[in-house]
Amino acid sequence: MGVRELGLPQRAASEGLPARVTIWEVGPRDGLQNEKSIVPVEVKLEFLDRLAAAGLTVLEATSFVSPKWVPQLADAEQLLDGLTRRPGVRYPVLVPNERGLARALDAGCTDIAIFASATETFAQRNLNSTLDKQFDMFTPVAAGARQAGMDVRGYLSMCFGDPWEGPVGYEQVVTAGQRLFELGCSQLSLGDTIGVATAGQVEGLLAAFGAAGIGPERLAVHFHDTYGQALANTLAALRCGVSTVDSSAGGLGGCPYAESATGNLATEDLVWLLDGLGVETGVNLDELVATSAWMAERLGRPSPSRVVNALAG
Amino acid sequence: MGVRELGLPQRAASEGLPARVTIWEVGPRDGLQNEKSIVPVEVKLEFLDRLAAAGLTVLEATSFVSPKWVPQLADAEQLLDGLTRRPGVRYPVLVPNERGLARALDAGCTDIAIFASATETFAQRNLNSTLDKQFDMFTPVAAGARQAGMDVRGYLSMCFGDPWEGPVGYEQVVTAGQRLFELGCSQLSLGDTIGVATAGQVEGLLAAFGAAGIGPERLAVHFHDTYGQALANTLAALRCGVSTVDSSAGGLGGCPYAESATGNLATEDLVWLLDGLGVETGVNLDELVATSAWMAERLGRPSPSRVVNALAG
Numbered sequence: 001m002g003v004r005e006l007g008l009p010q011r012a013a014s015e016g017l018p019a020r021v022t023i024w025e026v027g028p029r030d031g032l033q034n035e036k037s038i039v040p041v042e043v044k045l046e047f048l049d050r051l052a053a054a055g056l057t058v059l060e061a062t063s064f065v066s067p068k069w070v071p072q073l074a075d076a077e078q079l080l081d082g083l084t085r086r087p088g089v090r091y092p093v094l095v096p097n098e099r100g101l102a103r104a105l106d107a108g109c110t111d112i113a114i115f116a117s118a119t120e121t122f123a124q125r126n127l128n129s130t131l132d133k134q135f136d137m138f139t140p141v142a143a144g145a146r147q148a149g150m151d152v153r154g155y156l157s158m159c160f161g162d163p164w165e166g167p168v169g170y171e172q173v174v175t176a177g178q179r180l181f182e183l184g185c186s187q188l189s190l191g192d193t194i195g196v197a198t199a200g201q202v203e204g205l206l207a208a209f210g211a212a213g214i215g216p217e218r219l220a221v222h223f224h225d226t227y228g229q230a231l232a233n234t235l236a237a238l239r240c241g242v243s244t245v246d247s248s249a250g251g252l253g254g255c256p257y258a259e260s261a262t263g264n265l266a267t268e269d270l271v272w273l274l275d276g277l278g279v280e281t282g283v284n285l286d287e288l289v290a291t292s293a294w295m296a297e298r299l300g301r302p303s304p305s306r307v308v309n310a311l312a313g
Numbered sequence: 314m315g316v317r318e319l320g321l322p323q324r325a326a327s328e329g330l331p332a333r334v335t336i337w338e339v340g341p342r343d344g345l346q347n348e349k350s351i352v353p354v355e356v357k358l359e360f361l362d363r364l365a366a367a368g369l370t371v372l373e374a375t376s377f378v379s380p381k382w383v384p385q386l387a388d389a390e391q392l393l394d395g396l397t398r399r400p401g402v403r404y405p406v407l408v409p410n411e412r413g414l415a416r417a418l419d420a421g422c423t424d425i426a427i428f429a430s431a432t433e434t435f436a437q438r439n440l441n442s443t444l445d446k447q448f449d450m451f452t453p454v455a456a457g458a459r460q461a462g463m464d465v466r467g468y469l470s471m472c473f474g475d476p477w478e479g480p481v482g483y484e485q486v487v488t489a490g491q492r493l494f495e496l497g498c499s500q501l502s503l504g505d506t507i508g509v510a511t512a513g514q515v516e517g518l519l520a521a522f523g524a525a526g527i528g529p530e531r532l533a534v535h536f537h538d539t540y541g542q543a544l545a546n547t548l549a550a551l552r553c554g555v556s557t558v559d560s561s562a563g564g565l566g567g568c569p570y571a572e573s574a575t576g577n578l579a580t581e582d583l584v585w586l587l588d589g590l591g592v593e594t595g596v597n598l599d600e601l602v603a604t605s606a607w608m609a610e611r612l613g614r615p616s617p618s619r620v621v622n623a624l625a626g
Binding site: 195197198199200201225226227228229231232234235236266268269272273275276277278305306307310 | 508510511512513514538539540541542544545547548549579581582585586588589590591618619620623
């Protein structure tokens with residue numbers, strides 16, 4: 001049951017929406033990483049396989065961050081070893097440093113992602129580095145990955161607001177983004193890590209990237225729903241030509257203790273929008289909802305996705 | 314604490330957003346009407362007064378529907394009698410029939426709203442009438458109200474999808490809307506009663522009204538967040554020139570038994586968007602959040618508003 005049965009699908013009149021959107025599914029990595037109780041590797045593998053079966057073509061599978069920092073993903077090698085890779089599906093992994101790259105290479109990965117901060121304070125707090133020096137840290141990682149024929153994605157955090165610094169200027173974000181492209185990233189994902197952005201700011205930042213020669217075809221957006229803005233921001237980005245959107249099946253992620261965690265944009269809510277707009281995703285919403293409902297049961301609490309609650313609640 | 318401290322307010326480049334939006338606050342009526350445990354009239358009065366103090370200028374106060382159908386609002390007379398009307402604030406009430414109009418007149422109301430259905434099935438089920446005959450029912454109500462110098466708003470339900478009929482065609486909605494204007498309504502609120510609409514459909518319907526000579530200045534939108542689309546749909550409507558938006562403080566409404574009810578668009582999430590876009594509302598977000606947090610305590614469960622949870626959770 002989807003928007004086609006209940007509503008009237010209608011491509012937006014003249015807004016130049018992309019014909020097809022690639023959903024970069026972050027649930028298995030970004031969604032699960034903050035879960036306190038360890039999810040068995042078999043459950044993670046079934047989750048990945050069901051997401052691929054539902055038609056998702058990019059599944060961020062795990063992370064090679066130190067198990068000390070993210071115990072939930074300490075099973076990265078075991079997971080990748082057990083993974084049945086479906087044809088046409090990419091399984092990128094997050095890599096923080098050269099040690100992580102070596103592990104990713106050993107595991108046979110072909111896609112990695114590195115993550116930088118757009119602000120000084122978050123570079124210090126999250127990476128124990130500085131806004132400037134973080135790029136030196138990633139230089140050998142990106143170079144090594146490229147040399148091995150891997151695709152490298154860059155994540156940029158705090159692109160709109162920072163809890164310590166407040167609003168973040170467009171130029172600062174564009175400069176940080178340019179440095180990730182210079183390192184060899186093929187795509188840059190702009191993260192609203194604390195979920196404060198609104199639609200006008202999204203358009204403003206994308207325009208600033210455009211003015212610097214970086215078009216929407218090289219950019220992705222990664223919105224959090226902390227203030228309920230994730231989908232409206234996504235719509236604004238689509239209208240600027242962005243055609244890769246990060247989201248998390250069932251809205252996994254955010255604070256695992258909240259009644260209704262408000263973290264990542266839920267993939268189901270995104271698919272509802274895109275189905276309604278007539279934008280192709282290749283995703284079967286019913287299968288995706290069933291998968292997220294199944295995962296919510298494994299985790300022992302309801303999904304924060306509106307669509308999951310409406311269709312499977 | 315609002316978007317101005319945490320993010321970068323930015324009026325959307327060239328999108329012709331309205332400079333000011335009137336929020337039609339439906340929490341006290343639409344939000345509370347499905348609450349099973351009766352909220353004391355003193356609490357409702359404090360709620361209304363705090364909403365007005367927070368800067369809201371249109372507060373749908375109660376309904377003169379039969380207490381048999383909506384026991385929660387059986388105290389309509391008592392509430393209106395106890396209400397301290399603030400200057401510059403309107404307190405419309407819902408009126409289903411001539412009996413309701415007489416009660417509204419006795420209570421000294423100056424603004425009423427009537428409610429029709431855009432579909433046959435819902436006209437039968439909600440009004441025990443037909444798509445055609447419902448307008449006859451409202452004719453004397455609207456005429457009597459106008460004669461008494463009242464302002465009459467028309468609500469139209471199921472403007473996008475209907476649970477029994479599926480997608481609803483634009484022409485059908487425009488025709489029903491025209492009939493409400495012919496009855497003497499000054500404004501028409503387009504309701505997505507089951508929350509299935511997506512942004513392209515919103516633009517399509519507003520364009521269809523425009524083609525029939527009914528511009529966005531005479532229209533309001535009323536979105537439900539059942540599938541997470543309410544704010545994205547609102548953004549689409551704003552870009553079409555709509556400048557009256559219905560919402561419910563704290564997201565009150567919807568199913569009172571769900572962990573996180575997904576009913577009306579939360580006023581706080583709307584204000585966050587509008588503040589970020591630089592669109593004036595006159596609302597103080599901090600006071601509004603405090604009011605909704607207080608009301609959530611009275612009702613004994615968390616607010617479904619993302620903003621309320623983030624700032625007061």
